[in-house]
Amino acid sequence: MKTSRKTAGATLVLTVLVVMLLLAAVVVVTAQLAISARRSSADQDATIQAQYVAESGVARAQARLGQARTLFTQGTLDQATTTITSLTSLFANFCGVSLSAVNDLTLTPGTIATPGLLCTAAATATSSGAAVASLIPSAAYTGVSGWSASTWTDLFSPAGSVISGTPSGSGTNSLGITGKVALKALNVQKTGIDTYLLNMSVADVTSSAANANTKRSLISSSSGIFSLKIARPPFSTFAQFRNQTTATAANGGYNLYFGSGESFNGPVHTNSQLRVSGSPGPIFYGEVSTSAGSTGNPSIDFSGIPGNCNSNSNIQAGSCPQMYPNGAATYPTYVPSIALPTNNNSQFRAALGQAQVVNSTGLPIAPTAADVTLALGVAVPVSTGVYYSKTSSPTVMTGGVYVKGDADVKLSTTGNTPLQQVIEITQPPGTGITTRFQQNTNGSWTVQVGAGPVNSLSGNFNGMLYVDGNVNMYGGGTTAPDVASNSALTISNTGGDIKLKNSITYAECPISSNCPAGSTSNPNATNVLGFYSDTGSVLLDGPLNTDMYVNATILASASGKGFGSVRNSGTNARKIHLIGGVIEDQSQTVSSNGDGYKRDYVYDPRFKSGYSPPYFPLQQRWVVLPDTRFDIGTLRQSQ
Incomplete structure (x- = not known):
């Protein structure tokens, strides 16, 4: 039996249409997959970028804490005006309490004492930052970017020191940082006669990065307690302390030198001229100070010291590592005279x-x-x-x-x-x-x-x-x-x-x-x-x-x-x-x-x-x- 021409033609047309529909479906699905992949990749890129930006916020917080650490090392008290009364006022401000709320616990002098609590910081304390700022001289802020006395107020406030910025992108793709770093006053303790601790902690550091499409948030928590010690240190702090740098008349009255072959791992101080001698000279692993000279220009007698070590300018330029292996922290400095005790x-x-x-x-x-x-x-x-x-x-x-x-x-x-x-x-x-x-x-x-x-x-x-x-x-x-x-x-x-x-x-x-x-x-x-x-x-x-x-x-x-x-x-x-x-x-x-x-x-x-x-x-x-x-x-x- 012969096949109908009309039927054969219809079948061909139908087959072509089905194939075309299938091809169109494949094209549509492929396009959708491609678009989806592009969107997924873009979202993933945005998420990764937000993560990095949020992490950069934490890094900014780390930098801010690093600056605080540096400034803490510059803390000082006016020797002429510091009294127990002025310290009590400082402690009250740090805790955010009244003067009458600061206990004055009497501890046995010279003993290893259990810490006595003078005051506990109020939850709403607003004066802690100003108390800390009063210990930092204005000259310490030179070269510390973004810092002033008021920065401490921000750090110790409930809102903390705000971290913000728009480090990348533009328009709706911009990723902005929001976050904070803060210090929290805890208490003041008395740990010995004329020895006090201002205790604080680092509050949670937060950092977020977000735009219209994504957001990443990070929190860094610390349980550590950090302290500023305010004290009249014992004389035992010194490895060597010489009020006079000449021998007694009975022993010839000659000049006394720190010389080659001697090394000092602790603080060294002279109230008279600092005298060093020999080649390569003494080694100072700890800080060295003298009360002869002036600020920035301590008076030193260099006797036989090599040329790269025989002037303040050379030492401060870092050219004398053989005598000062720990660098600037040990270079000779001028400090006001430290009086020896007059009685026991x-x-x-x-x-x-x-x-x-x-x-x-x-x-x-x-x-x-x-x-x-x-x-x-x-x-x-x-x-x-x-x-x-x-x-x-x-x-x-x-x-x-x-x-x-x-x-x-x-x-x-x-x-x-x-x-x-x-x-x-x-x-x-x-x-x-x-x-x-x-x-x-x-x-x-x-x-x-x-x-x-x-x-x-x-x-x-x-x-x-x-x-x-x-x-x-x-x-x-x-x-x-x-x-x-x-x-x-x-x-x-x-x-x-x-x-x-x-x-x-x-x-x-x-x-x-x-x-x-x-x-x-x-x-x-x-x-x-x-x-x-x-x-x-x-x-x-x-x-x-x-x-x-x-x-x-x-x-x-x-x-x-x-x-x-x-x-x-x-x-x-x-x-x-x-x-x-x-x-x-x-x-x-x-x-x-x-x-x-x-x-x-x-x-x-x-x-x-x-x-x-x-x-x-x-x-x-x-x-x-x-x-x-x-x-x-x-x-x-x-x-």
């Missing part, structure tokens, strides 16, 4: 168990006869002897130990574990009766006078031993440590010298190497020892031909007095290995070509942060010490 009245009062009393200029006032009688229960003048309690309560410690008259003082530790502190005081020196104090494992003390009974003492020993007379100072005489791990001691005297007769070492050495035999290295050690004479010198008087190891910070403040050696004749190559620091009016010659000691001094790094022996003298100046660890925390995507 605070140490006398501490030995009596009494709080410090100062006059209108902040200088310690001596105990009166009535104060002494009240503390010891004896009439004045006090007879020669060792006093630690009232005569009416002979087994109750009043605070410290007061010794009237010359004495031998010996520090040692028990043989049991853990080692406990032993203090033996002999009067008259050499042949007299010995009063022996021994600490128990629970922190209490016992006392034995001569061959008498061993009596338990109640009350707390505050670590202060005050001698009204000359002191011959001894360690135990073996390789066993002399200052127990839990001991914090200061030996202070008036009316004579302190002579160090042999080595005195810590149970726990605060440095990582070269510790004395018998010591265990521990950078967080709390055992500490200080010697302070307000009228005499602190002198090495050890055995012949024997090195001495002394772990302590040493202060001799009277005119013409200092740290030195009793003997300077003969030929000897012994050394004094000191871990601590030396603060003195005038050197008594430690090192010489004769029978002195070659110096091997290592700074105790704990002293840099203000740790010190109990009741160690404080400087008559206020400083601002920032904790610069600003951490913006953990970054997370906002939901």
Whole structure:
């Protein structure tokens, strides 16, 4: 049968139409897919771009906090006008409370105290920024872009310091940053006599980037607490302090230099001209200051120093890394004169168990006869002897130990574990009766006078031993440590010298190497020892031909007095290995070509942060010490 021509033609037409429809559908779908892909790619690009822009907002916040950190290091207080009254006003402004709301908690001077809360910042505090701004000199803002005193007000406000800008795009495609960085005042704490902390935190850092099509938001949270410390630092802060930079007349009156072969890891200061000598010269890893010269132009005696190090301009240009390996932070600077303490009245009062009393200029006032009688229960003048309690309560410690008259003082530790502190005081020196104090494992003390009974003492020993007379100072005489791990001691005297007769070492050495035999290295050690004479010198008087190891910070403040050696004749190559620091009016010659000691001094790094022996003298100046660890925390995507 033949196929119809009409039917065949219709089938062809239908087939062509179906094919064309299919092709059209393919074209439409392909076009739609292409458009969709382009839109998806554009959206993805916009989202990525928004993410980057939001992250740049966080980076701006980081930069702002970095600037704050730099400015905090420039904080200062006017030495002429700073008083407890003005500080109380500062604390009230920081907390946003009234003056009457600031507690003045009295803490025992010289002890490691539990922080006392002076005030807690109000949730609506608006004056915190102005309080911080008052500590930053206007010159500090030079070269810090976008900063002025009012910036602190923004940072401490609830709205924070606003981060804004349009870093990319235009029109509807513009991606604008909105966000903030803020600091939040928390409280003010008192952590020791004349030591205060202004505590704050970094509030959540927020940053968003958005346009008509997309938005990305980031939050960075930090749980850290950061502090500004306002304090009168103890003199133990210094690795070396020389009021005068000439030797005493009895020792030739020659100029004293910091010379080649010496290195200093802590602060060095002279109230007179700074003198450096030799080639390549001394090495200063810590800051160096002098009160000779003027701001920006400290007076320095360069004796034999190489040409790239023998002028202020060369040093400040960074051409002397061999003497100042840590750069500008250690270059010599001019600072106003730092007066040495004039008396040890605070140490006398501490030995009596009494709080410090100062006059209108902040200088310690001596105990009166009535104060002494009240503390010891004896009439004045006090007879020669060792006093630690009232005569009416002979087994109750009043605070410290007061010794009237010359004495031998010996520090040692028990043989049991853990080692406990032993203090033996002999009067008259050499042949007299010995009063022996021994600490128990629970922190209490016992006392034995001569061959008498061993009596338990109640009350707390505050670590202060005050001698009204000359002191011959001894360690135990073996390789066993002399200052127990839990001991914090200061030996202070008036009316004579302190002579160090042999080595005195810590149970726990605060440095990582070269510790004395018998010591265990521990950078967080709390055992500490200080010697302070307000009228005499602190002198090495050890055995012949024997090195001495002394772990302590040493202060001799009277005119013409200092740290030195009793003997300077003969030929000897012994050394004094000191871990601590030396603060003195005038050197008594430690090192010489004769029978002195070659110096091997290592700074105790704990002293840099203000740790010190109990009741160690404080400087008559206020400083601002920032904790610069600003951490913006953990970054997370906002939901």
